[in-house]
Amino acid sequence: MSQTAAPQAAPPPAAKAPVPAPAAAGKSAPGLVDTPALLNRWQLIGMSVAIVFGVLSALIQFGGWQSDGRAADDTEQLVRVQEIKSSLLRADALATNAFLVGGLEDPEQREEYDAALSSVLTEIANAAESQPADREVLAALNVEVSDYATAVAQARDNNRLGFPIGAEYLSGASTELRADAIPLIDNMVSANTDRTEDAMAGQHPVWLVLLGLVALAVLVWLNRELARHFRRRINKGIAVAAVIVLLVTVVTAFGALVRDNSNDSLLDGELATALSESNARTAANDAKANESLRLIKRVPGDSAFEVAWQASREIVDESASRETIGSWNDYVAQHEEIVRLDDAGQWNRAVTLATESTGGSTEPLDNFDATAKSVVTEARDVVVDDLRSGRILALVLSGLTVLLGVAAAVAVSRGIGERRREFS
Amino acid sequence: MRSLRRIAAPLVAVLFLAGCGYDATPLPKPEKVDVAPAAPVTPVECNNAKESYAPSNDRGAAIRQLKDRGRLVVGVSADTFQLGFTDPLDGDIKGFDIDFAQAVAEALDVTLQLRVITAAQRIDLLKSGEIDMVARNMTVNCTRWTQVAFSAVYYNATQKVLVRSDDVASYEKDGVESLKGKRVCAPTGSTSIDNITEKADVEVVAAANHTGCLIKFQTGEVDAITGDDTVLAGLAAQDPYADVPKQTKLTDEPYGLAVNKDDKDLARFINSVLEDMRSDGRWQASYDKWLKPYLLVDATPPTPDYGR
Incomplete structure (x- = not known):
């Protein structure tokens, strides 16, 4: 094993290697082996395999690096879209609840409504910038939100004048919000969930292992062919290339496996928590809006509003986290008292319980909303931070893989060059 | 090496393209709402619908x-x-x-x-x-x-028509005929729709209730509303540009x-x-x-x- 590094050997002189006749170009004369041509071919195969391995392995890693980046962006977009939905229904819950007290609405509640709507409009703009594929739907949503805000403003104006048409504007706005705006958001939630899940499945350790095994198999075959012709069991250059391929395969596949497992944990852990809590927050505000609407429209009993309230309750019961379920249960108890009073004909007392800032159903719902919002934000941050951590290392490793592929190719070249020199 | 480039270049291109494209989020398909026509009601004949029971203070x-x-x-x-x-x-x-x-x-x-x-x-x-x-x-x-x-x-109510304040003069001159080709709102399934379409060629627009009609009136989706005069009075009271002109009643509606x-x-x-x-x-x-x-x-x- 004393081969020295030497540049690729020049083709041997014609006298020492039989040159095929022009009529049979590329073919050796019968019974003779064109060893230099064979060596050239093996060298080409070996170098090609090493470089293709390096490039493909780097591309698979680069794809994984890109996927993690996209997963972080898609997660942010998904949570942003959920936030739009929650804020929109929060705004509706505030608008309908404020309506119950006539024109003299609570300034803080009004301010919170304005803030919720501003948040919706800001996030729509951010979402359009972040994900061009959502732009058409966001443009349609923008129109719906604008219509909703206009109708609520008209409802307020008429309510302050004491006209019943105000309640009709308000219930119409709430109905159209659910019929026209929410389906748009649901489509975005669905599309971004698919994108996030696809992006999180962007690590391919198996591909890396298979690629490494194929490259190793070719190098082993090459070594065997060389051994058969030159009576040397191991070609040092090919052995070095094989070691490089093996090391790169083990390190990159292990890295991808770790990343893949981490992504699966995020998908089932923090991301699931963020989505689940978002759903709970949306449904809770939807429930509060329906509670107010049943009182505004004065329809006790199992009206459509109460049926919708029960549907929202089921969602919150299933989706709320440990941090928020307590506030939700407090709210449910207050709502049940409101229903009892309303069904017993004590509408005024029911309204008081639904609107008073402390001691009624508003306070626990507000607590639930604030805690749920914080749970969603924390879980989202964990997911995004994790997906974005170590990305530079992954990129460096990807670049290094290309260089190591080239190094393996050079090793193959030198190993076969050694045989060529021996032959000449 | 040229053959290597031939292999690698398309691979790089394919992997990049595969990683960058997103399908546009679809818009929801509009749901087709089939409005079932109101079940036909066979009128019941009687001598005097306004006739009730003799009063008793028991x-x-x-x-x-x-x-x-x-x-x-x-x-x-x-x-x-x-x-x-x-x-x-x-x-x-x-x-x-x-x-x-x-x-x-x-x-x-x-x-x-x-x-x-x-x-x-x-x-x-x-x-x-x-x-x-x-x-x-x-x-x-x-x-x-x-x-x-x-x-x-x-109370003896009557079915009448509410119009925009700038249409009052023409309605008082030509009556329901002045609404020819115009959009008139009435609650879904109400008999008011039949009563007005029998008398004039109007485009009927339905709403959930009369207040819903007033919203359509305010947003310019309809030109007039028909219904009991008592109801129309309440609508006119909420909109200074809505008036119930002097007119011949379309029907009697005793309450x-x-x-x-x-x-x-x-x-x-x-x-x-x-x-x-x-x-x-x-x-x-x-x-x-x-x-x-x-x-x-x-x-x-x-x-x-x-x-x-």
């Missing part, structure tokens, strides 16, 4: 027919301005119809519970016994007499207070209360307070017709 007999003897549950509207509406300023349900519900409860000396119902619920809730009485601009007719019992007529078909004693007692309201001036006071400012016509209590 309070005990009337109370025995209440579902809860300490409470009178009355189905009312909460969005018909001036007839039965929630006053946003104090949350109370008020109006012309509500005055009659209060008068009956006071005479029975029981608690009044107002239950907001839709027009479509009126007969079903009376039949099921969930409410004792309906005071919700309910027209007395022979078909309904087969399903419920009515008091004597407490009665409805009770369960078997509650004849309650109907007789209600008729005695109506007699009192007509004679002691409460009927007139209620009309003058709720309807006269918007209908702009003097009215007197309808003459009761008994004998059923």
Whole structure:
């Protein structure tokens, strides 16, 4: 094993290697082996395999690096879209609840409504910038939100004048919000969930292992062919290339496996928590809006509003986290008292319980909303931070893989060059 | 090496493209809403739909027919301005119809519970016994007499048309013909639609209720609204650009207070209360307070017709 590094050997002189006749170009004369041509071919195969391995392995890693980046962006977009939905229904819950007290609405509640709507409009703009594929739907949503805000403003104006048409504007706005705006958001939630899940499945350790095994198999075959012709069991250059391929395969596949497992944990852990809590927050505000609407429209009993309230309750019961379920249960108890009073004909007392800032159903719902919002934000941050951590290392490793592929190719070249020199 | 480049270049391109493309998020497909036509109702003939039971002030007999003897549950509207509406300023349900519900409860000396119902619920809730009485601009007719019992007529409403204030002159000149080709709103399934399409070639636009029609009127989706003059008066009161012009009525819509078909004693007692309201001036006071400012016509209590 004393081969020295030497540049690729020049083709041997014609006298020492039989040159095929022009009529049979590329073919050796019968019974003779064109060893230099064979060596050239093996060298080409070996170098090609090493470089293709390096490039493909780097591309698979680069794809994984890109996927993690996209997963972080898609997660942010998904949570942003959920936030739009929650804020929109929060705004509706505030608008309908404020309506119950006539024109003299609570300034803080009004301010919170304005803030919720501003948040919706800001996030729509951010979402359009972040994900061009959502732009058409966001443009349609923008129109719906604008219509909703206009109708609520008209409802307020008429309510302050004491006209019943105000309640009709308000219930119409709430109905159209659910019929026209929410389906748009649901489509975005669905599309971004698919994108996030696809992006999180962007690590391919198996591909890396298979690629490494194929490259190793070719190098082993090459070594065997060389051994058969030159009576040397191991070609040092090919052995070095094989070691490089093996090391790169083990390190990159292990890295991808770790990343893949981490992504699966995020998908089932923090991301699931963020989505689940978002759903709970949306449904809770939807429930509060329906509670107010049943009182505004004065329809006790199992009206459509109460049926919708029960549907929202089921969602919150299933989706709320440990941090928020307590506030939700407090709210449910207050709502049940409101229903009892309303069904017993004590509408005024029911309204008081639904609107008073402390001691009624508003306070626990507000607590639930604030805690749920914080749970969603924390879980989202964990997911995004994790997906974005170590990305530079992954990129460096990807670049290094290309260089190591080239190094393996050079090793193959030198190993076969050694045989060529021996032959000449 | 040239062959290597040939292999690697497309691979790089394919992997990059595979990583960058997103399908556009689809817009929801509009749901096709099939509006089922209202089931045809075969009119029932009778001699005099306005005829009710002779009045009786037997309070005990009337109370025995209440579902809860300490409470009178009355189905009312909460969005018909001036007839039965929630006053946003104090949350109370008020109006012309509500005055009659209060008068009956006071005479029975029981608690009044107002239950907001839709027009479509009126007969079903009376039949099921969930409410004792309906005071919700309910027209007395022979078909309904087969399903419920009515008091004597407490108000003679008529179907009319509300138009934009700049269309008043043309409507007063040409009547319903002036609406030819225009969009007219009426609540879904109401007979008002048939009454106006029989008289003029108009485009009918339906809404959930009359207040919904007023929203369409304000947003320019319709040019006129048709309905009972009492209801139109309430709509006009909420919009300075909506007027009920002087016009020939399209139909008569006599209002009665409805009770369960078997509650004849309650109907007789209600008729005695109506007699009192007509004679002691409460009927007139209620009309003058709720309807006269918007209908702009003097009215007197309808003459009761008994004998059923």
